[in-house]
Amino acid sequence: MNDSMDFLLWTRGTAFDVAIAIFIIGLIIRLFEIVSLGRERTLAEPKGSEFLPGVKTILTRTLPDGGTFKRQPLTVIAGYVFHVGLLITLLLFIPHIELFRETFGFGWPGLPNPIVDAAAVLGVVGLLAALWNRLTNPVMKMLSGGEDYLVWVLTFLPLLTGYLAYHRMINPYPLAMGLHLLSIELLLILFPFTKLMHTFTLFLARWYNGAMSGRRGVQS
């Protein structure tokens, strides 16, 4: 009888605990494993330093390179629009910051809701454009597998349900909020075992690329 409220309490309680535990355990295992594997010792004499080029690459790869942009402008634009929208929504919405503060013991200033709202719309539009691109561009279509679509859905649902909950477009609100939390819990549970890991591994990968080039004395 008390469906939506029970649902909300479950998603805010047991389900969240389980999801966050799987997420943290999975994330740490995967990252620790990658780092602990280390790299084969290189016997060749280093021709330059590893540190600076490594850091530089982490930063420079954040900008798109001209060649890719010319060939696949939509991939680049949709990607950026989506990522910027998602990050603003995730990290600068005040209710989200309160959750981080509760988890880590510290928070940071947020943005007024209308700005976050616009960012969420950008995120949704970016994701839809990316999906369209994936489905219509022959190369993208060939490269895409089931996991790519799964990851797209996992990312899209929290944005969509969050937007609907914030604008109170699903009634009653406990149901809307519960759906939002459930979508995030799905994302958290599958995160460590899918390509979503790129959120963290991209820094390792970029660092490695930059450091390798630095060591060989070539431009990264």
Place this chain on the structure above:
Amino acid sequence: MDARDTIPILIETSAATDGCFQNTRPLLHEIAHALRRLQLEGVATTLDLSAIPFGPGDERQLIDFLGKGEVSAKLEAMGESLIWESRYAGVWIVEHRSTSSERLAFQLEITKLPAILASQPEDIAESLLMLREALESPQADGTLV
């Protein structure tokens, strides 16, 4: 007259925040639309102010803004009711109070004349009966009444 006034506690309200919750302006727009409707179509509108989410000071700000116009009336029926036209003709404020001076209803009526001011058919019928009765029964001392 308000039971709260007998409590020897001073309620501090911050002058800085009083009435600045921006709930008055949208309501004034609504009043303007209702007034336009009254002007063009002759349709009256009643706004129940107790259904408006006022913040501290919002109500006072609204009533101050509307001000007092040419007409004000006091109705004595099951307690006092204060009815007055605001400085904007056609916009009336109707406040119904109970016999113990507590507010029962607080409304804005956008109309030519609030209906409750007019004599009611039921009361007129009753009055006619009473008047006839008075006329038919001869007074003992011969005076008219």
Place this chain on the structure above:
Amino acid sequence: MVDKKIKTLGDALRRNGVSRRGFLKFCTATASMMALPPAMVPALAASLDKARRPSVIWLSFQECTGCTESLTRSHSPTLENLIFDHISLDYHHTLQAASGHAAEAAREEAMRANEGNYLVVVDGAIPLGNPGYSTIAGFSNLQILEETAAGAAAVIAVGSCAAFGGLPKADPNPTGAVSVRDIVTDKPVVNVSGCPPIPVVITGVLAHFLTFGTLPELDEYGRPKAFFGTSIHDRCYRRPFYDKGLFANTFDDEGARKGWCLYKLGCKGPMTYNACATVKWNEGTSWPVESGHGCLGCSQPDFWDAGGFYNALSIPVGDISRTTSYAAAAGLGVAAVAAGINHKTKVAARKRHDRVTIDDLEKIS
């Protein structure tokens, strides 16, 4: 009980010398109380004029009497007195003069005389764990409710305990408390939730039954939509601050003094459906958010178990910091084991790739 003669409300008022204007004023106030649009006043007047006097039996189970306190201290005595003068409150523990067998006899008499037409108002949850947890005159709450509801026109569950189980049902629910709707399934049940409920909402539902002889339109929790149709958040005068991102961070900072949004301080307004923001409390003086304290969500089911009252709604119910630390520790443990296994594999692999000498090659060939 005294006046058994059935008469209409219109008759009663006219007999008391109330003019038509007075009656219309009463209708306006009732419409406002029932949250009906002002345009409904003429229809309301016509119905109220002909309204008859219903019998009401009030049952109190596992409760704190806060709901009765709320009702009897409600702010417009004239109006509510009129409603109460016009219903026949035949049985109410706290308010009735009779006690013991006389009281129970009054209840049975009211039930017999008004079979199928009386209203049952319930405050408090019903314990199913052991019938002995709460009894009246030797009868368990369950027995009394089932027996009394059987001949009722409708049941009004007043307060969150009767509506949803409330405090008695809070985890771990030692008495096995349940709500009225869990027991009464074959009669209309109106939930007037809140801890306590807003008094005019209680009288508003009674007035609705009195006026139209029907029950108001209900939401998914069986609550009258007229009062529980919008959330606290949607009707909150501090809402503009939420939208602008202006929040009070403590109860005494600048934001708190300026009346900014209380979301961060645990306000459950977004998930809570009730009429506090417009009806307010204590003669319309104020309500929790106006007094600077967030909404506790008391009109929602299981609000006692919905996490800390001072935690933002976006914070999960459990101890998220602890869960995260334990998970991190477990993750590190498993990862260390995995790293150990990987290291062994690596060493073994390196061994197999030992430097090859000329002698080794000669041996092979």
